[in-house]
Amino acid sequence: MDEALPAATVRTQVTVPLRFPDGYVTDARVFSFDGLVDGREHLAFGLGDWAATLDGQATGGPPPLVRPHSECLTGDVFGSQRCDCGPQLREAVERIAEADGFLLYLRQEGRGIGLYAKLDAYALQDAGLDTYEANLALGRGADERDYRVAAQMLAALGVSRVALLSNNPDKADQLDRFGVTVAERVPTGVHLSPANAGYLAAKVRRGDHALDLPFVP
Secondary structure, three states: OOOOOOOOEEEEEEEEEEEOOOOOEEEEEEEEEEOOOOOOOOEEEEEOOHHHHHHHHOOOOOOOEEEEEEOOHHHHHOOOOOOOHHHHHHHHHHHHHHHOEEEEEEOOOOOOOOHHHHHHHHHHHHOOOOHHHHHHHOOOOOOOOOOHHHHHHHHHHOOOEEEEEOOOHHHHHHHHHOOOEEEEEEOOOOOOOOOOHHHHHHHHHHHOOOOOOOOOO
16 A cells, blocks of 8 residues: 655756766756655756656656665765765766656665764774674664655656666665556666675675676675
């Protein structure tokens, strides 16, 4: 059964030109919201011809490609290779711009535990724990992310069906529970490096992420 959520509304929308370090450029329509259940400042980026895709939903057209992307300051901004967040963000923007849809930028650093706690978890990972074990050792959940706000944002934008760009089954399960139909799951690429191999392996082993890794240590 769907879990009812209070309605959110679009607060402001503005066009922002995006440029990535590798030179890729595109424009995004950036939306802010009122009424999100956690009170945080999450954003939606409309990419490609997102408006036409929304119009087409009324006549049975394909759903927009949507990626809920959790904020990662170290990876998204500073290029840390301890995770695959930065490359996933870059990939998602281009793929959504080509396919038409939305990137939801969710302020859920460190799988929901926050930036400082994430760095505490990094220290525990350096001592031998994996990324999930480190969160638990801090007395936090292995993954505390809550996608109610993603469902609210999509509803405010007029989106009820999505093609979900994600390897994480929990995102699909939560969106479905909160009233968003996941018509298709679209995998992201595998952004493997020597620095993040253990991290990615833990996502496969502990989080059931659909990643085709050449090994799982």
